[in-house]
Amino acid sequence: MRFPFHVSAVDPGSRARRGALDTPHGRIETPVFMAVGTRATVTGLTPAELHEVGAEVVLGNTYHLMLRPGPDLFRRVGGIHRFMGWHGPMLTDSGGYQIFSLSDDRVISERGARFRSYTNQQFHMLSPEASIAMQEAIGADIMMVLDVCVDARSDEATTRAAMQRTHRWALRSLAARTGTPQALFAIMQGGIFSALRRESAAFLTDHPFDGFAIGGLAVGDTRAEREDITHMAAELLPADRPRYLMGVGTPPDLLHAILAGVDMFDCILPTNLAWQGTAFTSTGRVKLTRASTKDDDRPLDAACPCSTCKLYTRSYLHHLFRCGEPLGPRLVSIHNLHHYHALMAEARAAIAAGHFATYARAKLEAIDRYEHSDRRIGAPA
Numbered sequence: 001m002r003f004p005f006h007v008s009a010v011d012p013g014s015r016a017r018r019g020a021l022d023t024p025h026g027r028i029e030t031p032v033f034m035a036v037g038t039r040a041t042v043t044g045l046t047p048a049e050l051h052e053v054g055a056e057v058v059l060g061n062t063y064h065l066m067l068r069p070g071p072d073l074f075r076r077v078g079g080i081h082r083f084m085g086w087h088g089p090m091l092t093d094s095g096g097y098q099i100f101s102l103s104d105d106r107v108i109s110e111r112g113a114r115f116r117s118y119t120n121q122q123f124h125m126l127s128p129e130a131s132i133a134m135q136e137a138i139g140a141d142i143m144m145v146l147d148v149c150v151d152a153r154s155d156e157a158t159t160r161a162a163m164q165r166t167h168r169w170a171l172r173s174l175a176a177r178t179g180t181p182q183a184l185f186a187i188m189q190g191g192i193f194s195a196l197r198r199e200s201a202a203f204l205t206d207h208p209f210d211g212f213a214i215g216g217l218a219v220g221d222t223r224a225e226r227e228d229i230t231h232m233a234a235e236l237l238p239a240d241r242p243r244y245l246m247g248v249g250t251p252p253d254l255l256h257a258i259l260a261g262v263d264m265f266d267c268i269l270p271t272n273l274a275w276q277g278t279a280f281t282s283t284g285r286v287k288l289t290r291a292s293t294k295d296d297d298r299p300l301d302a303a304c305p306c307s308t309c310k311l312y313t314r315s316y317l318h319h320l321f322r323c324g325e326p327l328g329p330r331l332v333s334i335h336n337l338h339h340y341h342a343l344m345a346e347a348r349a350a351i352a353a354g355h356f357a358t359y360a361r362a363k364l365e366a367i368d369r370y371e372h373s374d375r376r377i378g379a380p381a
Contacts, residue, residue: 001210002183005242011350013357015234015261018348021242023089023141024181025081030242030263031347033254033340034059034091036271039068040084043271044330045337047086053306053334054341058086059266062134063095063126067119071137079139091266092140094131094173096187097247100149100219108148110165128172136180144213145173147187152221159191167203174207183210185244188233191216192225201236211242214262218248226253231260251280251343252367255360258347270336275329277321280339284367286314288332293318306338
C-alpha cells in the first residue's frame with residue numbers, strides 16, 4: 001500500500017468499523033464522507049468553510065478537470081492543492097461515471113471512451129492510461145481506475161461485459177501508474193447480480209490495489225437492491241484496505257453502508273439539494289421554498305451547532321431563495337455538509353464505544369420514514 005490504513009475498532013453488533021488512512025496531506029478518519037468538489041471547488045464554499053463544517057477530504061473529477069483547466073496548468077502550479085487552496089487530502093474520480101452519463105455523445109471501445117467536450121465541442125479520448133496521467137498531474141492523494149459503468153437495469157450479459165472491461169482497464173491503470181506517492185483504488189462492478197459482484201471482487205483483490213470501491217450503484221437500482229449489494233460486496237473486500245461506496249447517498253444510505261463495513265462515501269446530494277432549497281436535518285428534510293417556511297422563525301435544525309443554524313431562521317432562508325439570492329444556497333450547503341460530517345463523527349464515536357447498531361437504529365427512526373428502510377438494523381455481522 002502507498003500509505004497505511006488501520007482499523008482501530010469494529011462494532012460488536014454489526015460489521016461497522018472505525019479506521020484511519022494516513023495520506024501525504026493528512027489523516028482521514030473513517031467512516032468518512034467526502035465533499036464533492038467536481039471542478040476544484042465545492043460549489044459555493046471556500047476551503048476555510050470546508051474546514052469549519054468538518055470536511056476531511058475533498059473529491060475532484062478527472063473528466064471535468066481534464067477539459068478545464070487541463071493537465072498543463074496543474075503541472076505548472078504543482079497540483080490541485082495549491083491551485084484551489086485546499087491543503088487536506090483529496091481523491092479524484094476517474095471520469096467513468098461522467099462517460100456513462102454521456103450516452104448520446106460518446107463511443108466506448110477497448111481503447112477507452114471517445115467523447116465530445118462540452119467546453120469546446122472537440123473530441124477527446126479518455127483511456128485508462130490518460131486517466132492516470134491526468135490524475136497524477138492533478139496530484140490528488142487517491143486516484144481511481146477508469147471503469148465502465150452501466151445502468152443497473154441492464155441485462156446480465158451487458159453487465160458482465162462492462163465488468164470484464166473494467167477489470168482489463170483496472171490492470172492497465174495499475175500498469176500506467178508511475179512512482180508518484182498516490183494511492184490507486186480499483187472499482188468493483190457487476191450491477192445487481194450477486195455472482196458478478198463475487199467474480200469482480202475475486203479478480204480485483206488478487207492485484208495490489210491500495211483500496212477498493214463498490215461502483216455501479218444508485219444508477220437505476222432500488223433502495224433494497226442497493227442495500228443488499230452493498231452488504232454483500234463489502235464483505236467480499238479485504239479487511240486491511242479501505243472500502244469506498246461511490247456516489248451514494250442519503251444519510252440512511254450511509255448508515256446502512258457503515259453497518260455493512262464501508263469506510264468512505266461521496267455524493268453530490270448535500271450541495272446539489274442545497275441549491276434547490278432542501279436541507280437535511282435530524283428529523284428529516286426541510287424544503288425551504290415551501291410556503292410553510294415563510295413565517296417559520298425556527299432554525300433549520302435546533303440540534304445543529306453549525307453557523308447557519310446558529311444565526312439564521314427558516315423564514316430568512318426562505319426569503320433568500322424566493323429572491324434568488326446566492327447566499328441562500330451557500331448557507332444551506334454549509335448546513336448540509338455540517339450535517340453529513342457530524343453524522344460521520346457520531347458514527348465513529350459510536351463504533352469506538354461498541355454500540356453503533358443501537359445508534360444507527362435510533363438515528364434512522366428519527367429520520368423521515370419516507371427516506372429509508374431499517375430492516376437491516378441489528379442484523380448479525
